[in-house]
Amino acid sequence: MARKAKPGGWELVWADEFDGTEVDRSKWDFDLGNGFFDYKSHRWVAGWGNEELQYYTDAPANVQVKDSVLTIRALKESLHGCGYTSARLKTRRRDGTPLFTTLYGRVEFRARVPWGKGLWPALWMLPQDDAYGGWAASGEIDLMEIVGERPHEVLNSLHFGSTYPARSLLTHVHALPGGSTVADWHTYAVEWEPGEIRFYVDDVHTCTRNHWWSCGKTVDGAGVEARRASDLHPWPAPFDQPFYLLMNVAVGGNFPGVPGPDTRFPAELQVDHVRVYRKVGGHGAVKPRGPGRLPWHKKA
Numbered sequence: 001m002a003r004k005a006k007p008g009g010w011e012l013v014w015a016d017e018f019d020g021t022e023v024d025r026s027k028w029d030f031d032l033g034n035g036f037f038d039y040k041s042h043r044w045v046a047g048w049g050n051e052e053l054q055y056y057t058d059a060p061a062n063v064q065v066k067d068s069v070l071t072i073r074a075l076k077e078s079l080h081g082c083g084y085t086s087a088r089l090k091t092r093r094r095d096g097t098p099l100f101t102t103l104y105g106r107v108e109f110r111a112r113v114p115w116g117k118g119l120w121p122a123l124w125m126l127p128q129d130d131a132y133g134g135w136a137a138s139g140e141i142d143l144m145e146i147v148g149e150r151p152h153e154v155l156n157s158l159h160f161g162s163t164y165p166a167r168s169l170l171t172h173v174h175a176l177p178g179g180s181t182v183a184d185w186h187t188y189a190v191e192w193e194p195g196e197i198r199f200y201v202d203d204v205h206t207c208t209r210n211h212w213w214s215c216g217k218t219v220d221g222a223g224v225e226a227r228r229a230s231d232l233h234p235w236p237a238p239f240d241q242p243f244y245l246l247m248n249v250a251v252g253g254n255f256p257g258v259p260g261p262d263t264r265f266p267a268e269l270q271v272d273h274v275r276v277y278r279k280v281g282g283h284g285a286v287k288p289r290g291p292g293r294l295p296w297h298k299k300a
Contacts, residue, residue, distance in 0.1 A: 062085055
């Protein structure tokens with residue numbers, strides 16, 4: 001595809017244009033399996049914490065690079081007790097070693113996204129370290145995810161607050177114009193600065209977030225809601241730490257539900273490029289917290 005000029009005021013610092021014939025392992029690693037071991041609670045968490053149905057692999061059937069496009073394929077097939085296979089790529093090794101992280105900047109994915117009941121594709125970011133506590137006290141940035149059966153809508157989301165189950169979520173629903181769907185090529189971007197996060201779809205500014213919080217308090221390992229200012233980490237936590245990049249197609253789970261009889265497989269997420277920019281001249285001072293209700297404020 002023709003390569004668009006860099007956005008004004010931003011300088012390219014990292015990219016993958018998928019010009020080779022396989023995934024560049026110096027840039028991406030794979031999550032494998034259908035869950036993870038939570039060392040804090042000393043238990044295995046199946047379904048990646050969301051009761052997802054897929055088993056992630058790094059097999060060519062689930063991920064390939066061809067004609068300058070990365071394709072992640074969710075397949076309806078049995079593997080290790082799961083009814084589906086798929087892939088989840090990330091710029092961090094499975095042992096936690098970073099391959100690439102960014103603290104602030106513009107992050108951009110150009111992609112075509114599968115849709116259908118029970119599909120949960122995502123282009124997103126997680127913190128390299130849980131500096132402020134377990135998910136979501138240390139934050140999550142979702143550039144693109146969808147409710148599987150709603151192909152005309154893109155969700156831009158931030159997760160923050162306290163460790164689960166007391167996390168907070170802000171989601172903006174962006175309606176694609178002109179009858180377009182997520183199955184068409186679109187560019188999903190976030191511009192992340194100290195104290196402000198702006199979301200874009202095809203360079204249309206969809207929303208700005210400048211009000212969030214992070215609370216590290218827990219009781220028996222579970223997060224609790226902040227009750228006073230002293231319960232909070234200093235602003236702009238948690239979005240003041242390095243994050244890494246992820247892209248995947250999940251199947252089923254608490255968010256999209258189970259696939260329906262009309263859901264098509266293979267379900268393919270195609271990515272033309274991933275690019276990360278830094279702001280020319282730097283980001284300047286931290287922007288003050290925007291207006292909004294803090295967790296301990298009572299409703300009128």
